[in-house]
Amino acid sequence: MAISSLSSPSGARVSSVTVKNKVLKTPCFFLPTSRGTVPHLTPDNVEEFDIPALYVGLEDCLDRLEASPILTNEGTIKKWIAAPSVQPTLLAPRRTSPLPSVSAGQSHINIVTASGAKKLTNDLYIKAVLKLCPELVIPLNDTPTSPPGVKRKPKIVERSVNWTTELLLALKATDAFNTTKVFFPVPDLDTQYLTPIFQFFQENQLANNIAGLAFSNNVNPLPADLVGLPRLSIQKFESPLEILKCIQRGIDIIVPDMITQATDAGVALTFSFPPPSKDVLNSKIELGLDMWDERFATDMEPLQSGCVCKTCRRYKRAYVRHLLQARELVAWILLQLHNVYAFTAFFQGIRASIQEGNFDEDVRKFEEIYMTSFPASHGFGPRKRGYQMDLTNVQPVENKPAWISMKSPLEKEIANEYEALKVTERKEDTQDYNEPELHNSNDPTVDLYADTYATQAATESDSELEDALFSQLDEFDDTAYREQRLEMLKKEFARVEAAKEKGHMQFLTVENEREVMDFTLSSKKVVIHFYHPDFIRCKIIDSHLEKIAKVHWETKFIRIEAANAPFLVVKLGLKVLPAVLCYVNSQLVDKIIGFADLGNKDDFETSLLEFRLLKSSAIDRLKEESSSNKSIYHDELQNNQSDDSDFFE
Ligand SMILES: [Zn+2]
Known part of the structure; x- marks a missing residue:
């Protein structure tokens, strides 16, 4: 591949690039795909267009990392996406305009797959490239989704060089060296940071096998020996004028999302x-x-x-x-x-x-x-x-498994008995931890209250709820009994009202740290989430806390952006986000920093966090019900408890 150019005064140039016997005239565009397909088009239509190349973001097809079908099934990328054999493909780690993800590490980047955030290591990426044999590839690269800090900038460049070198060495060890060409990822940084990349091209033999440069945004000033290489931009364009200006800056190939966006609209x-x-x-x-x-x-x-x-x-x-x-x-x-x-x-x-x-x-x-x-x-x-x-708010599946109804009648009977047994065990296990006011009576109306409250509180207005509850009481004849119950319900109602007045039952965002301190003084139990708006893991914590707050109205749940709480962040020694701090009676009782205590993975159950809060008594144990679960995390909670003997001591 080589560029022999004819350029305009501004820097736009025409040329041709040869990819596996196919001559691509530049400037041109590569068509972005979604999960390997060009949205709305069948492969035969794509073939008719004679598109220069298809852009495939590997994260689209990597839901299960190395166990993903794209890697476990035989065949190259073209077989997987049913592209014609003459159709060049460009493989990149991430899709065009990717969702923001957590910063990369020394040997991996974070990708967002259809089944959530995953770590893509360079080893796995190289394995995928060798298996899929695309004609063109952009190596793994640490492209930040927000402006990087001073410390991170040299690391980004270092990773670009290291990961590209590793990929080139792996390609060199196989036949793929001649068929898979590499676009060197040039980070969007000031030229002063790019020296290691320029050195790579001067000193490394492998540089002869670089087919072009991939820019994420700006085209940096380049040394003379790199000017001839084709330049690809994965920048997001909002209008055709932006594309024209980009071509004036010397870009040869673009990957526009604009086409499908216009169609969708x-x-x-x-x-x-x-x-x-x-x-x-x-x-x-x-x-x-x-x-x-x-x-x-x-x-x-x-x-x-x-x-x-x-x-x-x-x-x-x-x-x-x-x-x-x-x-x-x-x-x-x-x-x-x-x-x-x-x-x-x-x-x-x-x-x-x-x-x-x-x-x-x-x-x-x-x-x-x-x-x-x-x-x-x-x-x-x-x-x-x-x-x-938005993948951060995916609800857990609540449906009961269907397979049990397909069992033989005998198996079914055994299964039912077993279920019944489990329910009784649960009740016996946990009686001591029940909410006293709600537990000391077997009165059906109190259960009724709890049920109705859990299911309707979020949607119905207070007076409607009150009316519904009190009208149920009319069914009881005994006046003295009724009055006694009524009194009890009123008390309970007052307690809930007081909780609501203090802003409990909802997950509140506060703007300044003064408010945070006020809450720790005015509410008995407070859970505070210090977050960063761009961190996916903070969003995950938010989605769990939101659910817990709806059920545990005895506790005040608030969140504050760490940047808005400089004093507290220093005083509490917070260096890692998300950070969840629990206060009971104005005393700090628990600190949950990052995901280390939550299984260190992104898809942990809400019950895990709920259980942790329960252990530090930042929330109270929920009242048990045999017929319906007040909390959807109920089952997992039971399992977790039996594993953790501390709780019962
Ligand atoms: Zn037309």
Whole structure:
């Protein structure tokens, strides 16, 4: 692969890159995939487009790390994603515009898979590259999702060099050295930090096998011997103008998310390059048409006049709008066919313009003529994919396993008896720990209160709840008995009301440390989460505490951003986040720092945290019920207790 360029004064250049006998003319774009597929398109349609290369983020296919089907099944990446054999693929550790993840370590990065955050080590990544044989690969790289600190910057560069060297050595030891080409990941840092990379190219023999440079954002000034290498950018672009400016800075290949984003929003891309001449214009032209718009309801034009894509040759705007209105999936297929085609034409125009020497002038005109952003999305898109969802709030599965009903009648009977036995054991085990007020009576109304409260408190207003409870009491005839119960319920109600008034039962975010200190004085039990807004593990703690707060209203749950509590952070010696601190009667009784005490993994059960809080008496034991569980973590809690003898001493 080599670049022989013809450039514009600004730095845009045309050239060609040879990837496994296929000549790619640059500037060009690689099409991002989601879990290996180009969203909305079948492989035969992708083949017809003759896309320069498909970008595959390995994290999309690595739900179970080394046990993931992409690695355990036979065959290369092309077999896995059903790409045509002539279609080049680029493998990268992460998808384009990845979700933020925790900082990398010395030999791993953190990825976000469909089943949660995972550690991807360089060893596993190299194993995947050797197995999948992509034509192009970006080595593992530590690309921070927020601006890195001074200490981290040299580490990022060091890791880029080390991990790339390890990959090159592994490739060299196999036949893959000639078929898999490496794009060196250049971190988005000031040139002063990049010296180790420039040294690598000067001193290391392996540098001869580097096929290009992969930039995450800016193109840094490069030494003369690196200028000839093809440059790829995985930057996120918001508009075609940003792409043009990026090409002016000397980028040869981009990986735009914009195409699928426009399609998902129901937008047909209609910009072209070079732009149409200005004399026919009064106002700025739209970059795309929002096909949800009513003005297209009877419009019998193709999506873009003059377009010869599969969609525009046969279908009209009115029909595409009709399909969108009906949420018919073929609407997004037709839009994607057009949008990918429009992008192909856009890049043909860019190359022609650079060759003719008009590029900088054409970019200026483009900026003058077109609007700067796409029409706003309506929010009615096709079904969301995993990477678009917030994975930190996934609810645990609550359904009972179905398999038990498929057993033979005898097995079923045994299973039922066993279940019944477990329930009785549980009741006997834990009686001593029950809430005294609620336990000292077998009165059904008190149980009723607890049940109703647990299920309805969050949704119903207080007066409705009160009415419902008291109306149940009308069923009891004995007046004295009734009054006694009524009195008891009222007391209980007052207690809950008082708790609510203090802000219990909800997970509160406070802004300053003064408030935190006030809460530790005014509430008997307080649990405080010191968090960082960008840390995934803090979000995980939040989701668990939120659930616990709803059930344990005897305790006040608050969270504060560590940056807003400088005094407390120093005083309490907090160096690692998330940090959960528990106060009882204004005394610090427990500190839970990081995940070390929570199994050191991201997918621990809420019950584990609940149990820990219980042990430090930051929360009270929940009242036991045989018929229905007040807490969904009930079962795990029982198991954990039997493992931990301390609790019973
Ligand atoms: Zn079209």
